[in-house]
Amino acid sequence: MTATMERPMTDPATTQATETLTLAKAINEGLRAAMRDDDKVLLMGEDIGPLGGVFRVTDGLQAEFGEQRVVDTPLAESGILGTAVGMAMRGYRPVCEIQFDGFVFPAFDQITTQLAKVHNRTRGKVQMPVVVRIPYGGGIGAVEHHSESPEVLFTHTAGLRVATPATPQDAYTMIQEAIACPDPVVFLEPKGRYWSKGEVDRGAPVGSDTLNKARIARPGTDITLVAYGPTVATAMKSAEALAAEGRSAEVVDLRALSPVDTGTLVESVRKTGRCIVIHEAPVFYGVGAEIAARVTEECFYALEAPVLRVGGFHMQYPIAKLEHDYLPSVDRILDAVDRAFAH
Amino acid sequence: MNSDIGEDKVPLLQLLTPEGARVTGRGNSAYRKRIAGLKPEQLRGMYRDMVLTRRFDDEATSLQRQGELGLYAPSRGQEAAQVGNAYALAPQDFVFPSYREHGVLQVRGVDPVGRLEFYRGTDHGGWNPLEHNAQVYTVVIGSQALHAVGYAMGVQRDGLVGTGDPAKDTAVVTYFGDGATSQGDVSEGLVFAAVNQAPVVFYCQNNQWAISEPTTKQTRTPLYKRGEGFGIPSLRVDGNDVLACYAATQEALERARSGGGPTFIEAFTYRMGAHTTSDDPTRYRTTEQEEVWRKRDPIDRLRILLENENAIDDRFEAELRAEADALGERLRDHVRKLEPATKTQMFETVYATEHSIVSEDRAWFEAYEAGEPADAAYATAQTAVVPQTAAVQQGGTR
Ligand SMILES: Cc1ncc(C[n+]2csc(CCOP(=O)(O)OP(=O)(O)O)c2C)c(N)n1
Numbered sequence: 001m002t003a004t005m006e007r008p009m010t011d012p013a014t015t016q017a018t019e020t021l022t023l024a025k026a027i028n029e030g031l032r033a034a035m036r037d038d039d040k041v042l043l044m045g046e047d048i049g050p051l052g053g054v055f056r057v058t059d060g061l062q063a064e065f066g067e068q069r070v071v072d073t074p075l076a077e078s079g080i081l082g083t084a085v086g087m088a089m090r091g092y093r094p095v096c097e098i099q100f101d102g103f104v105f106p107a108f109d110q111i112t113t114q115l116a117k118v119h120n121r122t123r124g125k126v127q128m129p130v131v132v133r134i135p136y137g138g139g140i141g142a143v144e145h146h147s148e149s150p151e152v153l154f155t156h157t158a159g160l161r162v163a164t165p166a167t168p169q170d171a172y173t174m175i176q177e178a179i180a181c182p183d184p185v186v187f188l189e190p191k192g193r194y195w196s197k198g199e200v201d202r203g204a205p206v207g208s209d210t211l212n213k214a215r216i217a218r219p220g221t222d223i224t225l226v227a228y229g230p231t232v233a234t235a236m237k238s239a240e241a242l243a244a245e246g247r248s249a250e251v252v253d254l255r256a257l258s259p260v261d262t263g264t265l266v267e268s269v270r271k272t273g274r275c276i277v278i279h280e281a282p283v284f285y286g287v288g289a290e291i292a293a294r295v296t297e298e299c300f301y302a303l304e305a306p307v308l309r310v311g312g313f314h315m316q317y318p319i320a321k322l323e324h325d326y327l328p329s330v331d332r333i334l335d336a337v338d339r340a341f342a343h
Numbered sequence: 344m345n346s347d348i349g350e351d352k353v354p355l356l357q358l359l360t361p362e363g364a365r366v367t368g369r370g371n372s373a374y375r376k377r378i379a380g381l382k383p384e385q386l387r388g389m390y391r392d393m394v395l396t397r398r399f400d401d402e403a404t405s406l407q408r409q410g411e412l413g414l415y416a417p418s419r420g421q422e423a424a425q426v427g428n429a430y431a432l433a434p435q436d437f438v439f440p441s442y443r444e445h446g447v448l449q450v451r452g453v454d455p456v457g458r459l460e461f462y463r464g465t466d467h468g469g470w471n472p473l474e475h476n477a478q479v480y481t482v483v484i485g486s487q488a489l490h491a492v493g494y495a496m497g498v499q500r501d502g503l504v505g506t507g508d509p510a511k512d513t514a515v516v517t518y519f520g521d522g523a524t525s526q527g528d529v530s531e532g533l534v535f536a537a538v539n540q541a542p543v544v545f546y547c548q549n550n551q552w553a554i555s556e557p558t559t560k561q562t563r564t565p566l567y568k569r570g571e572g573f574g575i576p577s578l579r580v581d582g583n584d585v586l587a588c589y590a591a592t593q594e595a596l597e598r599a600r601s602g603g604g605p606t607f608i609e610a611f612t613y614r615m616g617a618h619t620t621s622d623d624p625t626r627y628r629t630t631e632q633e634e635v636w637r638k639r640d641p642i643d644r645l646r647i648l649l650e651n652e653n654a655i656d657d658r659f660e661a662e663l664r665a666e667a668d669a670l671g672e673r674l675r676d677h678v679r680k681l682e683p684a685t686k687t688q689m690f691e692t693v694y695a696t697e698h699s700i701v702s703e704d705r706a707w708f709e710a711y712e713a714g715e716p717a718d719a720a721y722a723t724a725q726t727a728v729v730p731q732t733a734a735v736q737q738g739g740t741r
Contacts, residue, residue, distance in 0.1 A: 046553070046554070046556065047553075047554045047555045047556060049555070049556075050555055050626055050627045051554065051555035051623075051626050051627055052626070054554070054621075054622075072555075072556050072560050073560075074522075074525035074560060074561050075484055075485075075522035075523065075525045075526060075553050075556070075561060076525040076526050076527065078527050079525065079527075102482070102483065103483060103484070105483070106483070106485075106526065106527065106528070141413045141464060142413060142414070142464075143413055143414050143461060143462060143464065143482065144461070144467045144482055145482045145483055146482075284700050313689075313690070313701070313704040313705075313708065314693065314698070314700040314701050314704055315689060315690065315693040315701065315704070316467075316693065318689040319464050319465055319466060319467060319683065319689070320413050320463075320464025320465075321463070321464045321465050321682060321683055322683055322686060322688075322689050323464075325686050325689070325708070326689070332711075335711075
């Protein structure tokens with residue numbers, strides 16, 4: 001994206017081995033690497049100091065970098081984002097933690113009316129290299145406001161980049177690329193996947209353009225399953241089930257929701273001829289609508305069936321006891337696949 | 344403890360000492376008058392509600408440990424702040440709680456089983472706010488302060504302030520923590536209340552912590568002074584002293600009901616347990632501090648007073664124990680049985696009026712639950728049994 005992104009890892013001691021980390025720990029390590037690399041990077045948020053954040057994503061960072069770089073802020077989201085805007089203007093790279101998805105809205109004003117607009121409003125003179133980390137999505141049985149899927153509210157806002165990792169490796173790399181990015185990045189962390197483990201290669205290059213490029217999570221030939229964040233795992237399970245039925249599904253992990261890597265999608269759907277988009281957020285006006293429109297525009301003659309969507313209902317996030325009826329499941333995905341093949 | 348905002352340096356209204364004695368001597372006589380008329384049975388009532396609130400906490404915490412609740416936010420240590428406050432309310436007053444006001448709702452008579460629906464994940468509320476004049480729990484920190492002020496502005500417009508009729512004059516109380524004072528919504532609530540002279544009481548339970556952050560991360564001045572900056576009369580009370588909390592709230596409610604406008608009360612107290620059942624306070628606070636506050640336990644304090652004034656006997660204690668046991672049993676039994684009546688209840692209250700996308704989603708879900716293949720549901724829609732579904736089924740698989 002920019003020169004700053006193509007930097008080598010600076011700590012050779014930690015770049016060697018591949019190791020198994022949880023997604024939360026991978027973000028923690030990514031933050032640590034970015035902070036060691038650039039002393040303008042600082043973290044701001046509620047309870048991120050001695051507690052290490054309610055999900056422990058910032059665990060140990062205040063002990064290493066001190067209170068000036070890992071800041072326990074007042075309980076004020078608009079304050080966190082508004083001061084981050086000012087700090088960015090002063091040359092810092094704030095990484096703001098919003099404790100839960102449902103609490104980003106007090107800061108929504110600052111994110112959408114200020115953070116997203118400063119660069120354009122100053123005719124490019126002032127950059128806003130701010131990362132807004134938000135644990136999002138459901139499946140953890142939480143109370144109200146602790147399981148939301150607000151991604152399109154940000155994707156619809158010009159000036160923001162929106163990205164979400166699905167694996168520990170991507171979490172590790174993507175958070176560093178988000179921090180290095182000169183534009184504001186809304187970094188959505190799939191909280192239901194925080195404790196899932198995967199291999200992380202710390203030597204993986206930062207600068208692999210994860211904020212622009214989708215990832216083929218599983219190659220296949222018969223149908224494309226498009227997912228991101230928490231639904232990538234569900235799509236992978238569905239693909240396994242389909243393999244047992246003799247159908248070969250390609251799983252595309254979008255990674256970036258704004259911009260969307262249309263190229264990778266088009267290539268995949270031209271190959272498979274079928275496409276299903278899966279997300280937890282409501283289908284109505286959701287990410288799936290954008291993907292379906294793009295894929296249809298670009299792949300109309302390659303499509304064997306309409307692009308289908310599997311996602312949440314048009315409702316406030318349901319009570320914990322019913323969230324599994326709300327979230328897209330393997331069964332629902334397989335059902336949609338059957339429909340796609342029925343055409 | 345917290346430099347210049349610590350309790351030792353800031354005067355607070357206290358009517359009952361940590362040793363359980365009534366405060367006598369000079370000063371505070373106006374407040375002492377307010378509690379002078381409290382009869383032994385009223386004091387016992389306060390004690391009872393505090394004991395039952397703590398039992399509610401203990402049961403809810405163990406239900407959470409057994410996996411029956413997703414989460415629970417205990418009120419242990421804050422019983423006096425809440426019960427004392429709630430005893431000053433009139434039936435027509437309306438309260439806007441955060442998520443920890445179990446003692447207030449105990450006094451308001453909200454069914455204890457219903458109070459746990461929110462934490463079990465079977466309901467976003469759990470009771471009818473209009474039946475109890477108590478809004479359901481609010482999680483987004485500070486937002487309820489504005490709702491309370493708006494409600495109070497409505498009360499003003501309805502002419503229910505300053506009529507002199509105690510059955511009519513109405514006030515509103517909103518509850519929030521020390522952390523919440525950092526939120527814009529609380530500041531904006533103070534602004535609206537002050538310029539409108541709204542009949543509202545801002546009741547800040549300063550329990551020293553906002554999850555892991557001590558009050559010093561939110562403010563450099565004692566919180567009650569926050570009200571003064573907005574032109575709102577403000578005071579700090581000993582939040583572990585049920586009598587002081589009662590007297591201060593009563594004064595504030597009288598001011599509100601008579602047209603005197605808002606009051607800000609900081610109840611200085613302590614959250615004795617974890618922030619919620621998913622919190623680990625050993626990561627950020629000392630047992631030393633906890634010990635200091637254990638000695639100020641609000642329930643012990645009132646019990647000693649009752650004992651000293653011969654207002655309590657073994658029989659009362661035994662009956663109360665039995666009542667608490669019955670409460671525990673009822674919670675253990677009924678909470679486990681709480682489940683949503685139907686799965687489709689989630690579609691029922693999305694809007695007050697029919698919204699076609701919700702109807703379509705619901706029709707799709709019902710068909711799916713009935714085991715009909717999705718393309719059959721599509722066919723059904725096309726045969727106009729559920730006409731609206733046709734369009735969305737083209738591409739809308741939920
Ligand atoms: C707007 C918002 N941000 C963050 C949270 C997460 N959160 C829940 S409780 C809490 C601490 C609240 O502290 P305080 O206001 O002092 O109240 P207490 O819980 O101590 O009674 C936080 C940060 C939230 N619920 N709402």
